[in-house]
């Protein structure tokens with residue numbers, strides 16, 4: 023280990039975040055590989071190491087003989103200060119080598135509020151933050167993840183983005199890079215070829231013009247880049263690469279367990295839900311494959327918990343079969359199964375029994391809205407009776423803590439809808455006390471988490487204005503006042519944070535300047551309340567002459583060119599428009615199992631969805 | 634049920650893994666090692682792993698005792714080999730044997746502390762160790778509250794030797810360890826630093842052994 027590093031580690035919190043050497047981390051001979059890839063997660067080690075995508079791509083790249091993938095996380099400010107004071111550049115955990123020495127530096131963009139961390143990490147690595155100032159082929163700075171669906175605010179910093187599922191396109195990109203490196207190509211020569219790979223978006227090859235009113239006028243490709251970049255879709259989840267081991271962190275991270283993705287896409291189509299539309303079409307993995315992969319992972323990591331993850335686990339067609347298979351061996355191996363993202367409307371008694379046989383913890387439900395009308399608007403097809411029935415089953419099964427997730431500021435929301443949240447929470451409490459044989463001496467606890475709705479690209483609400491900060495404040499106050507019960511505990515999300523998220527979610531390229539300015543003003547770790555500096559952000563918008571309200575709070579009409587219109591995620595604009603109109607009429611759309619609503623995503627999968 | 638005592642060495646960068654994290658790490662390692670473990674009862678069963686004495690963050694160890702419980706006997710070499718096959722870099726099982734002493738018999742730790750000559754001279758170090766009034770702040774408990782206490786470090790230095798023949802200064806020191814009172818060499822060096830008025834941090838500190846009250850090796 024580097025001597026300078028060894029000296030500062032005793033001075034920082036949780037130094038094991040910065041040492042590397044964890045079980046299953048991959049160390050190769052750097053002289054025996056052609057491509058060195060630094061996989062950067064622009065947030066803390068604890069958050070990054072909990073993320074499934076990084077585990078998949080890490081193993082996938084390291085499965086290649088010719089490449090070595092290492093991990094990099096954003097150092098916490100105490101560590102950053104020590105690094106800067108002692109002249110230690112950002113380094114990768116496996117080799118300890120500086121990130122600037124890598125061929126490819128890849129960032130995953132999981133949420134908008136990590137953007138300044140990307141700039142800070144590039145800077146700590148000693149690299150210019152802007153793509154145009156990095157002249158050579160390496161390091162190449164690439165991005166992916168959900169925010170790549172509208173990466174425009176980050177367009178000036180990245181050389182290219184990968185849209186959609188990363189498994190196949192990553193390998194294609196590495197092959198291409200290797201060929202160009204061998205030839206000694208320039209960066210532009212490489213990017214020109216890269217832009218022809220399906221799913222690769224090179225922002226510098228698109229000229230964006232703006233109209234007088236500030237909206238986007240035209241997006242014109244050059245250098246032979248395609249008009250539309252279509253996201254990548256892995257067709258066969260059974261055959262696609264899945265790791266048989268995970269790096270096991272030394273320190274406690276947010277999700278420290280075997281995670282297994284059982285399907286991609288979601289049949290529900292809740293109108294606010296970007297994750298749903300970005301991940302369509304619907305593709306399932308077979309229970310056999312999942313079971314075998316879980317076994318291998320448990321064996322290789324020593325984890326005692328498996329989390330079956332997906333957007334809506336109980337919609338998985340073979341959920342009962344999968345659980346039976348897993349329960350064949352997990353009790354003997356003392357392994358627990360967790361099933362997050364269960365939906366209330368098909369949470370069967372039987373399923374609950376199977377799970378409670380394994381583990382009992384708090385239950386979470388996401389009705390998202392307090393009244394039926396509001397739930398119809400957002401297409402959350404669950405009735406109050408269904409929710410209460412589920413609560414009854416859960417209470418009877420021994421649960422006494424329930425967490426309910428709601429959103430404030432949804433399109434068309436009225437004060438009655440806000441008050442409806444409190445009323446619903448109260449009815450859940452009543453349900454507990456109505457139980458004939460409720461446990462003595464134990465009360466119920468219902469927590470309500472109310473987040474702020476943020477309209478996102480590729481959802482039916484992509485044209486809607488976000489509620490203003492003032493409106494959100496009023497809604498929060500109203501909700502608080504309409505809920506006097508001591509059994510109900512309400513928590514809110516920070517309004518300023520949601521506002522900024524709203525700006526960047528639907529922002530355009532001009533925001534690159536704002537991000538750089540704010541970062542220079544000291545904004546980093548914006549998603550962490552104690553680091554978030556809202557005033558600095560507002561100053562940065564003013565300094566760049568841009569209005570954040572223009573991006574967050576403005577209604578777009580259907581005809582407007584949206585900053586992400588040249589990106590194609592399968593779901594058609596026509597469908598989103600139809601859904602938006604239905605929302606205005608509070609009309610619901612049946613889920614994909616009942617009837618295909620023609621969202622268009624199946625065209626990326628040969629016209630097929632696993633429903 | 635059979636209790637076996639593992640003696641683990643912890644060397645290199647893994648010294649920055651805290652005691653709490655080591656505990657979880659060992660629990661997972663024994664699971665992966667495919668040895669006949671005894672699990673605790675209850676709703677969330679876990680293997681029985683008892684780390685007899687915490688090793689301070691940043692300190693290496695040559696012979697750290699850990700007890701695990703098995704449901705059936707397995708040859709010591711087998712347990713050792715299976716564990717070594719799954720431990721991360723820097724951790725090694727040096728020996729496996731039936732416990733001899735009781736955990737409460739641990740009384741001292743023997744350490745080697747390596748110091749850069751540019752940070753401190755042999756004379757300065759010896760003067761500080763001899764002065765009789767080295768103190769450091771140590772967190773302690775008063776009832777249920779956590780409080781800071783000033784501890785006279787000098788009183789607790791059981792024995793020491795300073796050797797500056799090599800490239801670095803090597804301090805060998807025996808300090809109290811165990812369930813009742815602990816003083817670790819980093820705290821000792823903090824006390825030395827406080828006396829000198831500048832931070833002297835040893836690049837390498839190693840616990841070489843745990844000792845019983847008669848200074849025989851704890852087994």
Ligand code: SF4
Nearest residue numbers: 288290292295298333
């Ligand atoms: S159920 Fe609704 S909110 Fe949940 S993932 Fe599916 S579409 Fe999104």
Ligand code: SF4
Nearest residue numbers: 614618619621624631
């Ligand atoms: S194509 Fe049809 S079935 Fe497939 S996700 Fe879209 S609406 Fe659902």
